[in-house]
Amino acid sequence: MAWNSAKSPLPAPAAGEVLVRIRANSLNFRDLAILQGWMPFGVQEGRVPLSDAAGVVEAIGPGVTRFKVGDMVINSTMPNWFGGPFRELPLQYGIHLDGWLSQYRTVSEQEVVAMPAFLSFAEVASLPCAAVTAWTALAGVGPGQTVLTQGTGGVSLFALQLAKASGARVIATTSSEPKTARLRALGADHVINYRTTENWGEQAKHLGGGYGIDRIVEVGGPGTLAQSLKAVAIGGQISLVGVLAQGQMPGFMDIFMAQATLQPIPSGSRYDLENMLKVLAQHRLHPQIDSTFSFEEAKAAFSHFGARDLFGKVLITQDD
Known part of the structure; x- marks a missing residue:
């Protein structure tokens, strides 16, 4: 469940879920394709956009074992593809599920992984889809x-x-x-x-x-x-x-x-994300950031991204 300031109350995580306070998002071409009707996967109307985010675990539901409150996390862009061969189309954010362009999000603890400490929230948010x-x-x-x-x-x-x-x-x-x-x-x-x-x-x-x-x-x-x-x-x-x-x-x-x-190439699984993060940490590789917008400037971020004159990722960040 996605939550923005116009909605209340803040959602409580169910069993096996974590509540993430989102600190940064990034944009991908798929986000434009969804909004402009190019995506051929039966997009459900009214879904919250964006597949990439990084944030902090604010609360945990019963039975959660992978994370604790205060952990910094990044989402896997294919939430129910954990590893193994690509045999069927997985669920996708912004298409079958609400995406991450929100202030808070409750998700299964299996949909997120620990973020590397040497990168900022903004840098980490650029990784789930493109990297x-x-x-x-x-x-x-x-x-x-x-x-x-x-x-x-x-x-x-x-x-x-x-x-x-x-x-x-x-x-x-x-x-x-x-x-x-x-x-x-x-x-x-x-x-x-x-x-x-x-x-x-x-x-x-x-x-x-x-x-x-x-x-x-x-x-x-x-x-x-x-x-x-x-x-x-x-x-x-x-x-x-x-x-x-x-x-x-x-x-x-x-x-x-x-x-x-x-x-x-269908992006990748959570296992791919975890392995890639290890390589980034080993080589201290930092993402290339084209530009950064505030949460309130999300429409401007999409307009800039849509112009396609970029060098790296377009980010949306949220203040403390």
């Missing part, structure tokens, strides 16, 4: 391999950071020279400007040693997949994450001749 998606998109990547990321949104920047932490080389794409410098500062080995290099897939393949890219984190979808197919190595993988770019889908023979795996 976990990047983590699962890179599963199996290691030293000596080459990864390609697209643009400077949340998933792409997390993928860059996590790939470098794994020992991989990273080729990034962007449309902006100022962003080129920032991508290099984050560790990108090569940056391609896709505005000035229209056939960037072939250049990426060349930069990948001539045989191609081992793992491509594909956030564009129809508008960029054709170039990704040119860039990917035989036996490589294109992790299908998003549909940000409009365009013509490649034909069957283009896909067949690439001889690569096209793997849709």
Whole structure:
């Protein structure tokens, strides 16, 4: 149950639940897709939006053993997918369940995990969807391999950071020279400007040693997949994450001749979140924050996010 100041009284957690006072949220493309009617999962009208949050446990219900009052927590974006293979669509915030754009939220203790102490609430709130998606998109990547990321949104920047932490080389794409410098500062080995290099897939393949890219984190979808197919190595993988770019889908023979795996990525489970948090803590990786808005400025946050000229995550924070 979500609670805002216009409602009363404050909900009490039931058996097995925790009451979380929310300190920060982040926005994801899925949130825009839900609000604008693009999401193909039967969105229930009137649901509270947002899938990402961090906060403090204010109260616990009977039988709770994983947390105590005062613990700092982060939610898992797929609340009933705890681990194991992806066999069916899990429940989703903002679609089947109320999301996290509220001041308080009661949830099962199984839906949240302890947040790493070296990150702020705002930084932690950026992780559940985008960072976990990047983590699962890179599963199996290691030293000596080459990864390609697209643009400077949340998933792409997390993928860059996590790939470098794994020992991989990273080729990034962007449309902006100022962003080129920032991508290099984050560790990108090569940056391609896709505005000035229209056939960037072939250049990426060349930069990948001539045989191609081992793992491509594909956030564009129809508008960029054709170039990704040119860039990917035989036996490589294109992790299908998003549909940000409009365009013509490649034909069957283009896909067949690439001889690569096209793997849709459904974000990740609570187990994925917990493992990713360990890696962030080990390498002291901090999320890239584009901008921060107050809870009262939530509409402005959505407007800024919708413009899509971002470098990192857009956050909504709440004061003490």
